[in-house]
Structures are given as C-alpha cells and as structure tokens.
Amino acid sequence: DHAKRIMAGAGAENAQHPGWLAGLPVSIKDLTDVAGVRTTYGSPIFRDHVPTASHPLVERIEALGGIVIGKSNTPEFGAGGSTFNEVFGRTRNPWNTALTCAGSTGGGAVSVATGEAWLAHGTDHAGSLRRPGTYCSVVGLRPSPGRVTRGAPNNLFSPLSVQGPMGRCVADVALFLDTMAGWDIRDPLTYEAPAVAYGASLAPRPLRIAFTADFNGALPVDRETRAICEAAVQRFTEAGCTVEHAAPELAELQEAFLVLRSQQFVVDRELQLQSHRDLLKPDIIWNTERGLAATPSRLAWAERERAAWYRRLTTFFGRFDVLVTPGAATPAFDVMLRHPESVAGKKLENYMAASMLNASITLAGCPAVAVPAGFDQYGRPVGLQVAAPPRQDARALMAAAMFEAITGLDRMLPIDPRPGVVPPVEAAA
Numbered sequence: 001d002h003a004k005r006i007m008a009g010a011g012a013e014n015a016q017h018p019g020w021l022a023g024l025p026v027s028i029k030d031l032t033d034v035a036g037v038r039t040t041y042g043s044p045i046f047r048d049h050v051p052t053a054s055h056p057l058v059e060r061i062e063a064l065g066g067i068v069i070g071k072s073n074t075p076e077f078g079a080g081g082s083t084f085n086e087v088f089g090r091t092r093n094p095w096n097t098a099l100t101c102a103g104s105t106g107g108g109a110v111s112v113a114t115g116e117a118w119l120a121h122g123t124d125h126a127g128s129l130r131r132p133g134t135y136c137s138v139v140g141l142r143p144s145p146g147r148v149t150r151g152a153p154n155n156l157f158s159p160l161s162v163q164g165p166m167g168r169c170v171a172d173v174a175l176f177l178d179t180m181a182g183w184d185i186r187d188p189l190t191y192e193a194p195a196v197a198y199g200a201s202l203a204p205r206p207l208r209i210a211f212t213a214d215f216n217g218a219l220p221v222d223r224e225t226r227a228i229c230e231a232a233v234q235r236f237t238e239a240g241c242t243v244e245h246a247a248p249e250l251a252e253l254q255e256a257f258l259v260l261r262s263q264q265f266v267v268d269r270e271l272q273l274q275s276h277r278d279l280l281k282p283d284i285i286w287n288t289e290r291g292l293a294a295t296p297s298r299l300a301w302a303e304r305e306r307a308a309w310y311r312r313l314t315t316f317f318g319r320f321d322v323l324v325t326p327g328a329a330t331p332a333f334d335v336m337l338r339h340p341e342s343v344a345g346k347k348l349e350n351y352m353a354a355s356m357l358n359a360s361i362t363l364a365g366c367p368a369v370a371v372p373a374g375f376d377q378y379g380r381p382v383g384l385q386v387a388a389p390p391r392q393d394a395r396a397l398m399a400a401a402m403f404e405a406i407t408g409l410d411r412m413l414p415i416d417p418r419p420g421v422v423p424p425v426e427a428a429a
Helices: 002-007 056-063 106-113 130-136 170-180 223-239 253-279 282-293 296-316 353-363 393-407
Strands: 025-029 067-072 096-100 119-124 139-142 162-167 208-211 242-245 322-326 368-375 381-387
Touching (some): 130 381, 162 170, 170 368, 253 282, 253 296, 253 353, 322 393, 353 381, 381 393
Antiparallel strands (some): 119 162, 368 381
16 A cells, blocks of 8 residues: 555655655565564564564655565574574575575565565675675665664664665665665764765766775685685776775774674673573574673773774775775575685684674774675675775765776676575685
C-alpha cells in the first residue's frame, strides 16, 4: 500500500530534495525496523518480532520517495564476516554461489548486484558495507560518524557503528547518501546535510593518492588481491592523480579495536547474554565476555591508542587527499565458513583478524568507499577501499567515481547468480 501511495504521488512535495528517490526500490538491512514488517536482527530471539514503528532512517527514505521492497539478510545482530543466521540461513555470493557474500550487509550487497533492489541500506562497524561491496562488486560507503542517523541505540555516543548506502555505482550511492544525510535530534552525533549535494560533488580533479596494501607489512593480505589492487590504483594516474606507496603506522591498533569493540558489545548484548545465552551464537558471546573481562585500565589504554591513531592518520592526510587500500584482505571464501581461517598462509587468531584494513578506518572516524577493481583468476571480485579525512565524504565519493569512470566495472551489473566451486586456499609463501 505504501508503494502504491508513492507511485500515486504521495510525498512529491519533497521532489526538489537532492536525495529524492522517486520510486526507486530499496532493501533495508534486517537490523533496522520497518513498521509492520518482520524484523529479526538475524536472531532466533526475535524470530517473530514485528515492529510497530519504523527506524527514523527508514522514515526519511520513504518520505523521499524510496520504496522499501524487503529486508536484507544479516549475521546475528550484525556480528560476523559472513552473512548467515539461524532464522534465514546463508546468503550466497552471486558471482559464485559456493562462496560467501561477506558481512554483515551481505544481503544488501546481493540485492543490488542481482538487480533485486536499486539501492541497499546497510550498517558498518568493521567493514560491513565495504567488504560485502568488495565481494559482490558493488559500491558500499561507510559515511563519517554522524553523517547518517542511527536512530536511538543504546550506544548513542559511540562512533564505531554507522548506517550507510550501497549501490551499483558511485552516483547511486551519492544520491542515496543525500537521502540519508542530515541532523536528527534522536542521534546526538548527527549534523546538518552539506550545502552542496553529494550527487553534485563528483566532478573529478587531480588528487594526491596514498596506497598501502598492508599498512607497512602489519597485516596479511592475499597475494593475488595485493597484485590486483597495486595495479588498479595506478589507473588513477590516467585522471592526472599522483600515486605514492605510503601509510601511517598501525602500532597496537588491532588489539585496541578489539577492546573498544567488545565494550560496545557489553552495552548492546550484556542483558541478552544473561537472559538468552543459549540463543546467542559463539561470536556474540565471545565479543561480550571479552568486554566484560576488560579492566578500566585496559579500556583507557585502548582509548589512548585510538587517539594516537587519529592523530597519526590526520597528520598523514596533510600530505595526501585519500588513502587507498584493498577493500578486503582476502577474496570471497567458502560460504560454509564463519570466516577465513588464514590469509596469505597465515592462520588467523580470531574472526576479526581479517578485518583490520577496514576497522583501522572505522577507528579514526573516516569515511570510506568500497569500489570494484577487478577479478582474480577464479572470477572472484576484488575491490579498493578509498578513505578520506573525517567528514570529507564528498572527497571519498569523488575519488571513487573517478576510478569507476576509468574502469567501467559498474556496467557489468546486474547479474544472475552463478554456481561455482570453492577455489583452493592460498598457501604460505
């Protein structure tokens, strides 16, 4: 009925808004309430939950002409690098259905890649818009904290988790960000939308681009992914940009991220751990119990590490306009796995260890766009992550649009899901 009202002209008073969607179909991640629509958060605890009110962001999307056609699958409470849960099962990669679409906005990425939806809403904590974007060869933007309302979650004052857009091309993502952006009294981190629309800010200009595959050797990265990304970033020079291999030091950032992430899990999941432990998946329990075990001194150390990283990265941005990395440390892996067991032959200590290319950007509060960059020898998508200084979302989008115009990879979508097999795991060098 809501879709029929929009098509009949309801909401047309907003037609001059820069984010006017004019009836475009949109998928909403199943972490976000849509009134009257079953919303499970990927958890058996909420298997039959039907909210009576929509999330503020859904209200904004619908008011600006978007048609919510369905909910997209997510890992339980958004925790995990592969999209599966006990309510709806596994979401598979459309380029090879034997592989994962990543997580946690995996369902959204698939809905866009296959043409089920024109735009997908998602969330991002440690790459949840960027890694599915990379694995499914679509564009995913993690906006700056406060750019898009999160509604009124219990972690209101934490900048780690954000809401954001996904689409087949950068222009679509910019349009969707214009729809989403703006101040919301319910979210204390939000601020007003920019005077110039994101969709009107994509005109290219030469940029100073820094590229790192692994932050000076600190992170393991699949060797073919590394080679593809190193070749891809050089294509920026075709638009008059300069490209230099450079990166700030991560230092102890990986451990600091796990400490701060687990603290947020305590805020979000401690009460459910007490009341429904038997219905929570191991990843949720691990994150929450890690946070409960953290001492005040350890939390203070992690905050100091985050502050030091922010200072290093913002100083680095004094020399460069954007920082480019691989969109993910590995290509898509077996859909039956919770996470890759190793990267470049190095065994991972925990399921978050493959996420630091993305999580490092999260911790600094920077915007970052995942943009398709090509395919590996097995046909798996590979992408770049383009990060800009805090609140410079327009710059990140402009750089991604410049790269997209050079490669033309956005024209490969949509696709029909393709069967395949799991490629061999990369051995140690």
